[in-house]
Amino acid sequence: MQGWTAKWLLEQLGAELGGREGVDLEFSLRLTQGRVDAEGRFGCWLAGGDSSAFAPMARVLERLAAPEAVRAAQRDAVLPVRQGLAVGFIDGVPELRLYLHGRAPATLADDYRAWRWLAGGEARRSRYFFHYLPETPSGLRPSTRVPSTLRPAFEQLLRDERLQQSSGFWLREGSDGQVEQVDLAFPWCPIAGTLEGVRELATVLGVREDSRWRELPIRHVAVRVGEGAPQVTLYASASLRGAWPVSEAELQQRVREEALSFQREVEESVFRRLPSMPRIIGPEPAGLDAFYGGDVKTWQTVLGQELHYHAGLFDASELDASDEAMEAALRRAVTTLYPFIPEGSRVYDVGCGWGGPLAMWIRDLRCRSLGVTISRGQFQYIAGLGLPVRWGDAEQTLPPGHFDCAVLLESLSHIRDKGRLLRVLRVFSDRLVMRVNCQDASPASSAFGGTMHMVSSARLRELVESAGWRIRHWRDCRREAVPSVAVWHRRLQAVPVGEDRHLETLRAWCERVMTAPEAWAANNPLIEVVAD
Structure with a gap:
């Protein structure tokens, strides 16, 4: 040498x-x-x-x-x-x-x-x-x-x-x-x-x-x-x-x-x-980490094998949809967002659930993606699939670097300080793609076992724009999504009543919605929004 x-x-x-x-x-x-x-x-x-x-x-x-x-x-x-x-x-x-x-x-x-x-x-x-x-x-x-x-x-x-x-x-x-x-x-x-x-x-x-x-x-x-x-x-x-x-x-x-x-x-x-860290008063009522865990096989019975925990988008509004139609609707709920997510881009999936959509835009769009979930059980399941994921509270963490696109597929309603998170995402990402459960017929309140903090669609628009985003796409998808509730309701009838708080909350919610699905849909829009 x-x-x-x-x-x-x-x-x-x-x-x-x-x-x-x-x-x-x-x-x-x-x-x-x-x-x-x-x-x-x-x-x-x-x-x-x-x-x-x-x-x-x-x-x-x-x-x-x-x-x-x-x-x-x-x-x-x-x-x-x-x-x-x-x-x-x-x-x-x-x-x-x-x-x-x-x-x-x-x-x-x-x-x-x-x-x-x-x-x-x-x-x-x-x-x-x-x-x-x-x-x-x-x-x-x-x-x-x-x-x-x-x-x-x-x-x-x-x-x-x-x-x-x-x-x-x-x-x-x-x-x-x-x-x-x-x-x-x-x-x-x-x-x-x-x-x-x-x-x-x-x-x-x-x-x-x-x-x-x-x-x-x-x-x-x-x-x-x-x-x-x-x-x-x-x-x-x-x-x-x-x-x-x-x-x-x-x-x-x-x-x-x-x-x-x-x-x-x-x-x-x-x-x-960056805005200051949120001032959260009191604990999360249901404890989101534990609430969104649960037995994977049981949840596959309810959600399907790919574990998409979001509403599907159906071609027709009939409430007697088959399991095959449900699977197609779940995939359609993801693929209809593809025009807004550039192929090969870097995607931050906020509230990624069990990873169903995350797997799709990695596989179909070749997006370099990272999911974040507050549930330790979901984190371990997704990591076991080899998919990039982190365990953390989106309100207490920061995106690790710059992303082309931040996606929130029915997860924003779980955020208490929505305005702050939207401002944080504005610093770290170029585009915002969301589908948000809103509540238009009654004042802002907590729902779904205290885990969802509901706002109206008008308030959602105010929050997005005041955070510095320019809205370029906005539509209500609720009527296309209502059959999903009927499918979950049917599948839950095959699951014995138990002590899983999340599962039983979903059961009660589905039963309530199915008493008057059309009226509920009219008053609770599912807003699809894309902003730059």
Whole structure:
């Protein structure tokens, strides 16, 4: 490995990646017991729209005589999005790392794989799995994997409000499936010294006050898991502007400057535009998390195998619709929205239920989608299908990044502070697509076991427009949807009365609606609205 210096490796990267669009630079500082390792850890990322865009990365691997297994993995990457190459010097010996970010063909979920190797040696494989806070679908919380000496400080870091609202954690697993590292993601690049948890981690490690780490705009905080001395790694990254850096010191300086600029931009364009968090008085009457759980098989009996928990749209208004007509109507309720959801766009599904529509626009429109549900049971079910989903309260969380379209398919009525959520979505998305249950014949009130907070269609229009949206489509779909209630009512007769509060609330509601379906439909519109 003669000549494998930081400067030489940087030159090899620059020879192929310098001057290209879509390149990010990255470096990290490692905090160990009483010490800051501030040099010898850097890399870069290349973004692209197809496999041909990553030919420069293949040439870099050839220059570095990477193992054939590594080159094959890079060459055969499935639906590649970004690829990274980094180096970390360990006792003067460079360990190289290849990172492949792709997408799963069926679900378009992110897929992260990595390989590590020493020059002339074999590569070790690992995988990265991202989870939104607070936990994985199996119930694992990140602090449980952190060494006990660092856990109190790490838990302090987890309490960061923005982290809880909009981000999460990575688990790096080795080829044996064991967790090797826990990594918190801070996409808005906060200054390390402003985070109390980072300061506490440094204190526990006996690391002195040092501007190198305190003033670093960080993207990730990683903690090593398993045997060995505790280690905390702070990562910084930023887009490459201008010429390729000629030294590691220049790379670090330029990443710091660009990351600080990005951090200021995010503060101005996102966080300063957000309304304050909602002031919720008292608990949710029915407890939405528990209310919207339940036995999946029972709900499939009521809703159908694809678990669409929304009204179908029927061609005819007869109330004796068959199960086949119901399934077609449920699919039609989703496909009629397709003209408003651009193919291949990024979609945030607020109140995604059991994931029926989410699966459809991933499959049919190839939309990169993320669902959010307040129900832990629904979250676990959807995640079990491999679909991208997070568990959280839409009123207490933030969309994790920018989306082309926010969809609320009969979920807005569950939101207490509707105006605030609509203003939040205006910051994070370009388009709003909703179907909203409204109540026109009586004053605003709670309904459906206290879980739905009803407003009139006139009030809905006021809320949408006052949040800054321009309405471009508006129609009442209720008459097309009424047969859905009749089908649910019929199916529920085959389900024994039990203690599931949600199921029994739906049963009582269906029975009430079916006493006068036409009058109920006239007074309770189902408004389809699209706004930009």
